[in-house]
Amino acid sequence: MEERFELLIDGILEKGYGIVDDFLSPDEVEILRQTLYARNQQGEFKTAAIGNQQVTVQTSIRGDQIRWLDRADALPEETLYLDRVQYLIEYLNRTCYLGLLDSEIHYALYPAGTFYKRHLDRFRANSSLGGPQRKLSVICYLNQDWQESDGGQLVVYLPQPDGGEEAISILPAGGRLVCFESDKLEHEVLPATRERLSLTGWLRTGGTR
Numbered sequence: 707m708e709e710r711f712e713l714l715i716d717g718i719l720e721k722g723y724g725i726v727d728d729f730l731s732p733d734e735v736e737i738l739r740q741t742l743y744a745r746n747q748q749g750e751f752k753t754a755a756i757g758n759q760q761v762t763v764q765t766s767i768r769g770d771q772i773r774w775l776d777r778a779d780a781l782p783e784e785t786l787y788l789d790r791v792q793y794l795i796e797y798l799n800r801t802c803y804l805g806l807l808d809s810e811i812h813y814a815l816y817p818a819g820t821f822y823k824r825h826l827d828r829f830r831a832n833s834s835l836g837g838p839q840r841k842l843s844v845i846c847y848l849n850q851d852w853q854e855s856d857g858g859q860l861v862v863y864l865p866q867p868d869g870g871e872e873a874i875s876i877l878p879a880g881g882r883l884v885c886f887e888s889d890k891l892e893h894e895v896l897p898a899t900r901e902r903l904s905l906t907g908w909l910r911t912g913g914t915r
């Protein structure tokens with residue numbers, strides 16, 4: 707895994723984002739997907755909101771349903787994911803001196819047709835979104851057999867030296883982890899023709915959600 711973490715770091719430093727394709731094995735993806743469905747069935751998911759001071763639900767901006775992970779009531783497969791993210795945190799601290807302390811992670815379920823418009827996970831000057839402690843965004847997908855024609859790509863916008871930008875589109879393939887700096891990389895989630903599942907989170911330098 708450490709070699710893959712090196713490639714992830716190179717990606718973030720050189721391009722602004724990095725990918726690890728098998729952060730979770732197909733079996734791990736499958737069990738987490740089942741757990742997501744079970745929790746959703748029990749009514750544990752809520753429509754995601756935007757903002758911090760004034761939290762509002764605006765499905766014209768984002769349409770996902772979320773459920774935060776909590777170590778206190780985590781199932782073994784959820785603990786495994788939290789531990790693996792912790793392992794990534796420790797690796798990043800050891801190699802990049804990032805001073806990461808903690809993670810906050812939620813399941814995200816995008817019903818077919820929903821999306822998340824272009825945004826930053828943290829504003830630079832105004833810390834009202836996400837809080838200033840959000841350093842890195844980490845998203846791991848729980849989808850099975852995702853095809854380009856299913857839509858739902860994560861599009862990242864990379865600023866170019868000439869002042870333009872390059873849009874890169876990333877397939878939400880099961881087990882794939884995408885990581886980028888929360889206050890730097892603008893991104894969006896395109897609408898999909900089927901339900902789109904992930905574990906989305908942030909690596910923080912302190913504080914709590």
Ligand code: OGA
Nearest residue numbers: 822827845860895904906
């Ligand atoms: C988010 C987000 C991207 C994705 O939840 O802030 O941008 O690919 N998610 O799910």
Ligand code: MN
Nearest residue numbers: 825826827893
């Ligand atoms: Mn985001």
